[in-house]
Amino acid sequence: MPMVKNLENVHQELMDIARESNRLCYTKYTSDDVEKLQNRLRQIDSQYNEGAFRNPEINYGCYEDEGQAQVSGELEKVHNTLHRMLSRID
Template identity: 80%
Template sequence: MPMVKNLENVHQELMDIARQSNKLSYTKYSFDDVEKLQNRLRLIDSQYNEARFRDMTSDNGCYEEEGQAQVSDELVKVHKTLHIMLTRIDN
């Protein structure tokens, strides 16, 4: 699916976090390991909440930018993955 440029960068970062979490899940990881990934995710969350995903320079009349729904879904999936990983940590 095509996406606007500002979303492409966010998509790439989300995919990198997803790859890192997948790789990490096959090792003995700690809370700190997961927290590092969560911190990267928080940055994306803050951009999303501040509506920085939208291309404010274009006034194409669209409700959302191309790819915004996909990135939003990816964001939720990565959050869930990291949450599950946290619940599996031995205390």
């Protein structure tokens, strides 16, 4: 699915965080490992406002921007994954 440029960057960062969290799931990870991923996710969260990512070119997020719903869904999935990982730490 095509996306506007700023969402492509967010999508790529989310996919990188998802890959890293998936890799960590198969190792003995610590809360510090998860916290590093959460810090990266916080940077993405700072761009997210009321269900849309802000578009720096026009200074607001548009719900109709192509890829908006997909990236919002990816953000939620990564949040859930990191939450589950933290809950499994002894």
